[in-house]
Amino acid sequence: MDYLTILQILDSALRLATPLLFACLAGLFSERAGIFDIGLEGKMLIAAFFSAATAYSTGSVWLGMLAGVAASLVLSGIHGLASITFRGNQLISGVAINFLASGLTVLIGLSWFKLGGQTPALQGDARFQGIDLPFAEALSGVPVFGPLYSEVLSGHTFLVYIALLCVPLTWYVLFRTRFGLRLRAVGENPAAVDTAGISVVGLRYAAVAICGVLCGLAGAYLATGLGASFVKEMTAGRGYIALAALIFAKWRPWYALYATFLFGLLEAISNRYPSLDLGFITLPSQFMQALPYILTVVILAGFVGKATPPRAGGEPYVKER
């Protein structure tokens, strides 16, 4: 394996990690506020569909992105209604949302485009184009660092850089602002937040809405950045991998970046080497595909660093009467 191959794998890992990172940060906001969200998958899927459909019919990827975010927000609203207002089971609501997205995208897609549930291929301005970072050409000649800069970091689409920017932003919002403090408090001890005169319901809805926006971006990236159309079930379990990454990251923004990049790297490696020969053992591709899930179970089991979720996670808040 030469240097260029490694760079190509890293480059593809970054691309593949982007939707995971968006979704992982989405889950981070929601779960830090005490709302479990296993509906990340569904929100990504519906956002992918509406962003591709809108981008195709308007020819503008930006309108597509907005439509994707809006669709994801609608599902977030349902999740909020069920788990905050009506204090239902958050996990069941998430399951319902995943099915709703999976059914609706095919139903509407078939009715609009008659392509067996796909959208037509996106071209030109209906897709996100790669952005060359400054001096990428000029620096590519520099040994070691040059190719790293021009091959791996430069040339990605707008949303890849937004995703990376979201990591410090999330950290700042959660750990350096009043809103973030309150949001974290509502996931640990909502009663205390309520006593302080701050609306638990309002904060949780805000968290769920941020989650919706980020899932929308994840879906938009899948259909208009990584791919060039919507394909039936195109999220392919990424929402669950993001959930796994969230646990792997122990609900922390910077760790979320590392975890999603690791999972993106695993996917990139298994794409390139369907069966990985390590010399002493050959790992089948199926093992590589299962690895994120296996790692998550190991982490969850607490044998390698205990992952402690927010204390009030999954419990609806009932104000004392």
Next chain:
Amino acid sequence: MEQLPKWADLIVVPLVGLILAFSLSMLMVFATGHDPMDALSLMVKGALGSTYGWGYTLYYATNFIFTGLAVAVAFHASLFNIGGEGQAAIGGLGVALVCLFIPWPHWTIALVAATAAAGLFGALWALIPAYLQAKRGSHIVITTIMFNFIAASLLNYVLVNKLRPKGSMDPATAKFPEPAHLPSLGDMLNAVGIPFAKGTPANVTLVVALVACIFVYYLIWRTRLGYQLRAFGKSQPAAVYAGINPVKITIITMMISGALAGLMAINNVMGEAERLILGSVEGAGFIGIAVALMGRSHPLGILFAALLFGALYQGGAELGLWTSIPRELVIVIQALVILFTGALDNMVRSMVAKVLVRPKRAEA
């Protein structure tokens, strides 16, 4: 919140949820430019209008009874087993191994052995998440989701690299030998003189499913274990105070739940496909969630809910065959049923309470 009479809680609330789910789905059908009444009548006719339709409806219903019971048993102990999909897939592996590698003299013996293998494999696949929940406090929902994916990868590996017959490109096992084929419902009914369409997948496993319903009823409401399980589900501290071992109950409940999900494999793997294929569960593990919610975790309710969803699946397939409405419509209906009878249960309940409870107060 107002207290509803028990009959309203058990029957009216799920029924209202179902009606809401159906109305919204039909609105969707209308919005995509089709006639909802046509669609509905085609679905009903396709699923229940002939013994051929019934043959498929009952086949799907058999799957859903098993996965519904699996979810329900765990629900009674306040555990959410979302891993029915993986447990059923691994149960299929158990069935395939038993049917392929042991020469059975007669299908009855093969059925008993396959039932044992399916249950055992399903239970073992639920064991690790159960242990992690009980001993290490890892959230069972997350671990069972992860185990669904691990099961899919494992099955993919086993089918492609180990069990695939030489020269075959299909990721599937060889056909099971003749003595391991189960008699279909059509053959059985025709033998006693009742006309029933041949060539439909419903088979003798339906009887096993009904037995499983009775078993679960006795387990939950007539045994000491069932009592402990329900007490644990109502209040863990109270159950522990009463001397119930939380680790033991969690593990046993999840293993029973996993075994029930695994049993589904005798229907779809042994009864229908007669070989193990990739993705044989086809989402039935998840439909179990809708069925258990709809049936209020009671075997009788689950039986009806499974029949309903069986009819929906067969009706949806007919819809996909004869109209341009895709069978994915069923997934939308299923999602809305889960939403209204599960997540938005309190909303539906308060709607029903408004209608039922208020007038009584006026009288008093």
